[in-house]
Amino acid sequence: MTAKQTEPVTVISLRELNLGTSEPQPRESKTFTVEEAVETIGFGRFHVALFLIMGSTGVAEAMEIMLIAVVSPVIRCEWQLENWQVALVTTILFISFLWGAYFSLLTSFSPSYIWFVFLRTMVGCGVSGHSQGLIIKTEFLPTKYRGYMLPLSQVFWLAGSLLIIGLASVVVPTIGWRWLIRIASIPGIILIMAFKFIPESARFNVSTGNTPAALATLERIAKMNRSVMPEGKLVEPILEKRGRFADLLDAKYLRTTLQIWVIWLGISFAYYGVILASAELLERDLVCGSRSESEVAVTVGALEESQSPCYCHMFAPSDYRTMIISTVGEIALNPLNILGINFLGRRLSLSITMGCTALFFLLLNICTSSAGLIGFLFMLRALVAANFNTIYIYTAEVYPTMMRALGMGTSGSLCRIGAMVAPFISQVLMSASFLGALCLFSSVCVVCAISAFTLPIETKGRALQVSDVGI
Numbered sequence: 491m492t493a494k495q496t497e498p499v500t501v502i503s504l505r506e507l508n509l510g511t512s513e514p515q516p517r518e519s520k521t522f523t524v525e526e527a528v529e530t531i532g533f534g535r536f537h538v539a540l541f542l543i544m545g546s547t548g549v550a551e552a553m554e555i556m557l558i559a560v561v562s563p564v565i566r567c568e569w570q571l572e573n574w575q576v577a578l579v580t581t582i583l584f585i586s587f588l589w590g591a592y593f594s595l596l597t598s599f600s601p602s603y604i605w606f607v608f609l610r611t612m613v614g615c616g617v618s619g620h621s622q623g624l625i626i627k628t629e630f631l632p633t634k635y636r637g638y639m640l641p642l643s644q645v646f647w648l649a650g651s652l653l654i655i656g657l658a659s660v661v662v663p664t665i666g667w668r669w670l671i672r673i674a675s676i677p678g679i680i681l682i683m684a685f686k687f688i689p690e691s692a693r694f695n696v697s698t699g700n701t702p703a704a705l706a707t708l709e710r711i712a713k714m715n716r717s718v719m720p721e722g723k724l725v726e727p728i729l730e731k732r733g734r735f736a737d738l739l740d741a742k743y744l745r746t747t748l749q750i751w752v753i754w755l756g757i758s759f760a761y762y763g764v765i766l767a768s769a770e771l772l773e774r775d776l777v778c779g780s781r782s783e784s785e786v787a788v789t790v791g792a793l794e795e796s797q798s799p800c801y802c803h804m805f806a807p808s809d810y811r812t813m814i815i816s817t818v819g820e821i822a823l824n825p826l827n828i829l830g831i832n833f834l835g836r837r838l839s840l841s842i843t844m845g846c847t848a849l850f851f852l853l854l855n856i857c858t859s860s861a862g863l864i865g866f867l868f869m870l871r872a873l874v875a876a877n878f879n880t881i882y883i884y885t886a887e888v889y890p891t892m893m894r895a896l897g898m899g900t901s902g903s904l905c906r907i908g909a910m911v912a913p914f915i916s917q918v919l920m921s922a923s924f925l926g927a928l929c930l931f932s933s934v935c936v937v938c939a940i941s942a943f944t945l946p947i948e949t950k951g952r953a954l955q956v957s958d959v960g961i
Contacts, residue, residue, distance in 0.1 A: 541627065851935065
């Protein structure tokens with residue numbers, strides 16, 4: 491009786507034991523994405539090396555841009571150039587930005603104005619990749635560091651600007667502007683050799699199916715940073731299509747793209763306008779419509795070698811000091827810019843700095859002392875640099891991986907268009923109507939401020955998107 495009562499219990503217990511042990515559940519393998527790997531690896535020595543190399547492109551580009559500002563008075567006199575011809579030198583440089591470094595060296599051997607314009611055109615071919623360097627830096631940075639580290643890239647641009655102004659103050663009066671151009675070409679040549687240490691974007695590799703290459707890049711970064719990779723297998727959705735120009739104008743991105751283009755064009759127009767206007771103000775003393783006594787107009791019937799109007803006011807040591815002080819302004823607002831980007835957000839921060847830029851353009855029309863002019867130029871350089879910092883970060887963050895380079899590339903093209911127009915306003919219209927030029931710059935900045943404030947997406951604290959899902 492007792493056996494009969496216990497037997498069923500025993501059978502049931504054995505069955506339960508069999509069910510619990512005979513069919514073990516398979517374990518799910520761990521996976522991770524590139525974004526998760528970047529966050530796990532963290533910030534370290536790789537990022538420092540990346541910033542030094544890619545940031546140096548800013549040094550090279552700044553030297554080439556500021557070179558035009560410091561050389562313009564010299565070539566104006568040497569080749570007896572009109573205002574539009576001086577402006578054309580800068581414009582043609584930015585036209586070539588739309589498509590290397592040895593052409594900068596060749597410029598120093600220019601026998602005439604035509605050769606100078608042609609060779610400066612070719613210079614732009616080598617420095618147009620600066621924006622792509624920012625994409626690489628953005629993609630390898632952990633989210634919490636992007637808002638802090640990317641604005642610091644402005645230090646490299648500042649270094650290049652100060653370096654070329656300092657060199658110009660010493661080289662131009664002694665051994666001539668041609669040697670200045672030869673020296674300015676050196677950073678670009680060195681960068682050609684340094685670029686081989688820069689890896690391909692891991693996000694790009696994995697999104698196109700080249701997972702082993704992406705994994706190798708991430709492991710290399712982890713090793714350099716003395717960090718560890720996340721456990722599991724690298725997985726990312728493979729993009730079935732590559733980014734196309736039509737994707738930027740898709741309904742999901744149309745408004746964002748058009749407003750970004752307006753902002754890029756306006757910021758570039760204002761930035762290069764300030765740089766060129768600073769040199770023009772110092773060379774011609776155009777403030778309040780006055781003319782400097784050192785401006786020499788050569789009339790018809792003068793010496794044979796001076797057949798056309800030529801303003802031969804060379805930069806004095808005090809002019810170089812003014813340019814250096816105003817250029818330092820590009821880093822002055824960096825701490826506030828970083829705080830604004832990270833606490834106010836990209837959109838509001840950009841709209842505030844653009845609005846202030848419009849105000850300070852108008853303040854340039856106030857008759858003031860030399861110290862007052864330096865102060866206004868200092869603030870303008872600080873504000874336009876902050877504008878560039880913010881829009882660079884926003885554009886790199888707002889588009890998914892498959893469209894990021896395309897978005898930056900098209901925005902950069904609009905940037906160059908703004909830069910092409912700026913010389914004719916700063917170096918031609920400003921001579922005819924100083925207030926008219928300032929009002930034009932200010933109006934463009936107001937439009938950009940409104941566009942920034944009404945951007946549909948805020949990217950503060952937002953992880954970089956791989957695909958357009960959820961945008």
